[in-house]
Amino acid sequence: MERGMRGTQLSLNQTQKVRLQRALEQLESLSSKVNSNASVTVADSIPVNYEDGVLKGHGTSELNGEVVATVCGVVERVNKLVYVRALRARYKPEVGDIIVGRVVVVAPKRWRIEINYSQDAVLMLSSMNLPDGIQRRRTALDELNMRSIFEENDVICAEVRGFQHDGLHLQARSQKYGKLKRGQMLTIPPYLVKRRKQHFHHLEQFGIDLILGCNGFIWVGEHVEATDDMLEEQVNKTEQQITKSDRNSASLEEQEQSSIPLETRQSLCRTANAVRVLSTLGFIVTIEVILETVNLSSSLNLDVHEMLGSEFCVLVAEKEAERRTLNKKKR
């Protein structure tokens, strides 16, 4: 099988196999040949010009005066810096990345969040906006009420703040960050998500939100209007008046009332399946490609579950090959 078809057991018939192979070959021929000779594997020595001075970056080490790769990947050079970008690895955080994660532990003054990194990330209580939207010191009461903000296993969205002495810190100081509800989280290899200006997408035609987390966690959920601070305050006030037991029943009723309409749920699953198909094929997941895949599936009148079949997979590969050929011709 070709690159990008890792670990997938698609049951393809003979024609589908041939078509997929052809599409992938076409894609391969289109991909830039610039870096093809710069790929190294573990313990390959990297040719460098010592006269200019060398800064050894990630994925390199020194052996007998040579610069040697320690991971399989592509050699990148920036001025004096030489580093190897691993082809496949876990997520490596960068400051400012928008990520989706899952709360693992509620600890004193902080949540620990699983983000597909080698360590759990830390979200301090003080580095997120309180639900009432007021800027103030966090009190002991706030600390006791932390579970009312995020509980274990909640899916949240946040931004990478940076490395501190005790690990990777996140922050969620905006309305757009916070708990994600009523949708599904998908896990794809993090190298398929490229860093872009926009990671939050509102697909108006479907009424859903799509968050492409840089860590390879992708959120597809019902669209939530960004709430006004003032409005939320009022809601909170009324909520405080209701006693706890009442609130529980109210929230149940509320849930029933506001169940997601079937159509939204279908398009939600359609979008999620589009992401799944793209990640099994090993294509970079961007909003344009996702939308194109969704449109392809609906134009073919495919059911949501049929999108995960082998036929659609082959179609997507062919479509992508076609798209890239067109792009190339335009240029």
Added chain:
Amino acid sequence: MEFVNPEGLRLDGRRPTELRQIRAELGAVAKADGSAVFEMGNTKVIAAVYGPREVRFEYSMANFSTGDRMRRPKGDRRSTEISLVLRQTMEACIMTHLMPRSQIDIFVQVLQADGGTRSACINAASLALADAGIPMRDLVTSCSAGYLNSTPLLDLNYVEDSAGGADVTVGIFPKLDKVTLLQMDAKLPLDIFENVMQLATEGCKAIATELREVSNLMKEINIVGEHKAIGISARGIKSYARWFRLQLCPDCCYTQFLSP
């Protein structure tokens, strides 16, 4: 028993210094961070790497742990020993200082055993680690050699392995040209041992070129080695399966072996 016939061929038709057919494949386990299948003749091993990930603790008490119901069955000695060997070999090559406060789980399962499972496990784990993008000093490779009918034999199969002769398993860093693993059962005179070990090291280097090719460009193409595949001794195959688990946490020097 005659292990090398007068024509100089072994039971499965190989020359004494010939490897079995090698086949390797990356990305066999979809959920793992890195995985590989490695085959040498009829020996087939699958390895999966998870991590580096946060160290989490798991405590469980089995139903037989209370009162005097049953004693906890211990992992058998063979698997304990092999996983220890694997752990030490892999710890030597992974640059653990770059991944503090995290653990790497390596699961190796032997699907088919026809001699040389130890070497196959190391080769598979090495490939899986490379696939997972974990920084390593070198790709460790391993190969075994033996001495039967006063002939040094490379890459023993099950029949030759169980013949009772010496069996030398060598693991090397091909680039650094260093030995990380050397095991031998039975005894050999020193001069012969040197020959056998030399042969095993040559075998390791041959495997190393194959593995590099596999990991190069991380292309998921089944690389079939040039070494000829000849006769299979069907009797020699025994099915043998067990999971090994390896944990390492370099920061607190906390190493732990967990057998399921």
